[in-house]
Amino acid sequence: MISFDGATVRYPGAERDALDRVSLATPRGAITAVVGPNGSGKSTIVRSLIRRVPLRQGRISVDGRPLDELDGPELARRVAVVTQREDLTFPVLVSDYVAIGRFPHLGVWHVAGPVDETAIAEAMRTAGVDDLVERRVDTLSGGEWQRVRLARALAQGGDVLVLDEPTTFLDIGHQMAVFELLERLAHAGQTILLVSHELNLVARFASHLVLLDHGRVVADGSPSDVMQPSVLERVYQWPISIAADPVDGTPTLVLRRSR
Amino acid sequence: MSTGRWLLLGVVLAAVSILAIAVGTIPVPISAIWDALRGTGDTQLTYVVRALRLPRVVMASLVGVGLGMSGAALQGTMRNPLAEPYLLGVSGGAAVGAVLAQAAGVTGAFLPLAAFAGAIVAVLAAFVVAHAAGARGDPRVLLMAGVVVGAFANAAIMVVLANAEPNTVRNALWWMMGSVGEATWPQIAVLSGYLVLGGGALFTLGRQIDVLALGEDAAAGLGLDVDTAIRRVFFVSSLLAAATVAAAGLVGFVGLVVPHIARAFGLRRHRSLLVASALIGATLVVSADLLGRVLRPPAELPLGAVTALVGVPFFLAKLRRLT
Numbered sequence: 001m002i003s004f005d006g007a008t009v010r011y012p013g014a015e016r017d018a019l020d021r022v023s024l025a026t027p028r029g030a031i032t033a034v035v036g037p038n039g040s041g042k043s044t045i046v047r048s049l050i051r052r053v054p055l056r057q058g059r060i061s062v063d064g065r066p067l068d069e070l071d072g073p074e075l076a077r078r079v080a081v082v083t084q085r086e087d088l089t090f091p092v093l094v095s096d097y098v099a100i101g102r103f104p105h106l107g108v109w110h111v112a113g114p115v116d117e118t119a120i121a122e123a124m125r126t127a128g129v130d131d132l133v134e135r136r137v138d139t140l141s142g143g144e145w146q147r148v149r150l151a152r153a154l155a156q157g158g159d160v161l162v163l164d165e166p167t168t169f170l171d172i173g174h175q176m177a178v179f180e181l182l183e184r185l186a187h188a189g190q191t192i193l194l195v196s197h198e199l200n201l202v203a204r205f206a207s208h209l210v211l212l213d214h215g216r217v218v219a220d221g222s223p224s225d226v227m228q229p230s231v232l233e234r235v236y237q238w239p240i241s242i243a244a245d246p247v248d249g250t251p252t253l254v255l256r257r258s259r
Numbered sequence: 260m261s262t263g264r265w266l267l268l269g270v271v272l273a274a275v276s277i278l279a280i281a282v283g284t285i286p287v288p289i290s291a292i293w294d295a296l297r298g299t300g301d302t303q304l305t306y307v308v309r310a311l312r313l314p315r316v317v318m319a320s321l322v323g324v325g326l327g328m329s330g331a332a333l334q335g336t337m338r339n340p341l342a343e344p345y346l347l348g349v350s351g352g353a354a355v356g357a358v359l360a361q362a363a364g365v366t367g368a369f370l371p372l373a374a375f376a377g378a379i380v381a382v383l384a385a386f387v388v389a390h391a392a393g394a395r396g397d398p399r400v401l402l403m404a405g406v407v408v409g410a411f412a413n414a415a416i417m418v419v420l421a422n423a424e425p426n427t428v429r430n431a432l433w434w435m436m437g438s439v440g441e442a443t444w445p446q447i448a449v450l451s452g453y454l455v456l457g458g459g460a461l462f463t464l465g466r467q468i469d470v471l472a473l474g475e476d477a478a479a480g481l482g483l484d485v486d487t488a489i490r491r492v493f494f495v496s497s498l499l500a501a502a503t504v505a506a507a508g509l510v511g512f513v514g515l516v517v518p519h520i521a522r523a524f525g526l527r528r529h530r531s532l533l534v535a536s537a538l539i540g541a542t543l544v545v546s547a548d549l550l551g552r553v554l555r556p557p558a559e560l561p562l563g564a565v566t567a568l569v570g571v572p573f574f575l576a577k578l579r580r581l582t
Contacts, residue, residue: 050479076482083476089338090472092527103470104482108463156481 006058033202036212076104080153101155123154143174318442320541327540330514343514344500347405351412352381437563453502465530512570
């Protein structure tokens with residue numbers, strides 16, 4: 001489980017904090033989604049977790065252990081991260097790409113063994129990319145590439161997955177396929193923290209939403225707690241209605257015209 | 260890559276090396292090379308092979324090994340198909356270090372260290388210039404910064420030339436054109452030492468370069484200490500490039516072209532890529548030196564000029580794909 005306790009982050013040269021005393025926790029075996037407008041600090045949540053930006057105050061912990069007590073490989077063996085963008089200048093085969101997920105388990109001279117091979121094969125099967133093994137990553141469609149990236153994260157073997165905008169640039173069918181895959185992983189025991197702009201998708205699949213605005217948590221709870229028109233209109237500065245999905249009652253955001 | 264392809268790389272290097280020993284103003288029949296190497300053949304041919312051609316071929320292949328590995332590591336780490344020590348200003352900085360050290364009377368095994376100091380200053384300067392331009396992550400900006408630093412290094416050498424003794428002038432010109440024509444066994448021993456150290460270090464960093472090639476955030480997510488890994492790769496790549504500059508002067512574009520040829524063999528993981536780049540780099544520089552000797556005999560074209568003739572069109576083609 002990941003928890004942020006009063007985490008405060010400021011980028012060098014910035015005038016305000018990118019994260020301002022953020023507290024959140026990810027329940028085990030469930031999807032927690034961080035949402036909010038552009039510049040609200042969503043991606044900084046992920047970057048602070050992988051120590052790309054230092055904390056000014058507060059604490060981040062993984063399974064109860066403070067982040068600074070874990071070395072890089074130990075953290076990567078517990079928490080796998082799929083970053084927002086990844087453009088490979090020199091495209092590799094899918095099999096080689098997914099195998100890189102075992103990096104935190106291998107020492108300098110350690111050769112990948114049966115345990116690693118099994119983890120890689122299992123990750124590819126779970127993400128549904130085992131038929132893409134021989135393909136080069138630059139020949140994949142957007143949906144295939146995203147699943148391959150997920151397979152690489154699963155090959156890391158941790159029980160926490162963190163994803164930054166996992167459905168950007170995907171059509172609605174591929175968006176649903178990714179979220180359904182994440183839901184299956186959560187049911188299988190993975191703890192998932194994701195950052196997304198897709199409010200309707202996360203309202204459908206996440207058990208817990210955290211709404212950020214200007215680096216602060218402004219709402220936190222179940223989708224129906226957070227998907228309140230008054231809260232969302234204030235944060236997104238746009239007229240919004242919330243309807244109930246006619247099939248399962250999931251709160252669904254409807255955008256209205258500004259006038 | 261299949262064993263057959265690895266064998267092919269080795270066989271091509273061996274064939275080019277034998278040809279480079281055989282061809283020259285005094286031709287050496289291929290059948291006579293073995294006797295000449297053992298010192299049991301014709302006295303004149305033995306002298307030509309053992310004292311002139313063999314050191315030259317060995318030095319050329321070592322220079323290719325160093326530049327090929329350095330280029331492969333820099334391209335993977337910077338995720339930039341145009342990165343190489345010459346274009347990043349590393350080689351230029353190394354040449355300044357070496358020229359200044361020579362002017363101060365430094366020789367032998369310490370010369371590469373002086374070149375290394377110049378190379379590190381050049382790398383730092385290129386990063387500072389790129390950072391000041393506000394686009395550290397843009398490969399084209401860093402390359403432009405490298406070109407500017409390289410031009411400044413050339414200017415610095417000119418300043419040294421303007422006030423130097425004739426012998427220093429000759430040495431400085433030699434650095435700038437690149438040559439393996441005066442290779443000696445002590446120089447070869449020194450360069451070999453640096454290549455074993457640097458090449459071994461880069462090989463151990465190979466897996467980290469695979470991870471860095473995914474991007475800095477993705478690499479951090481895989482548990483890599485990104486900044487330390489990047490510094491190590493730059494440090495070792497600069498050391499390799501500097502050692503080749505101290506031994507043979509400025510030989511450009513080898514580090515650019517070679518990794519792309521290695522990738523054309525289907526290699527992607529950096530440990531294999533580094534080994535293949537070493538073999539292909541050696542083949543390329545031995546071939547370029549041979550070409551420089553046979554194009555306008557008895558005059559010799561500078562090695563750096565021949566590699567630039569191959570490298571510049573390649574660079575332009577790659578640049579076109581980047582833009």
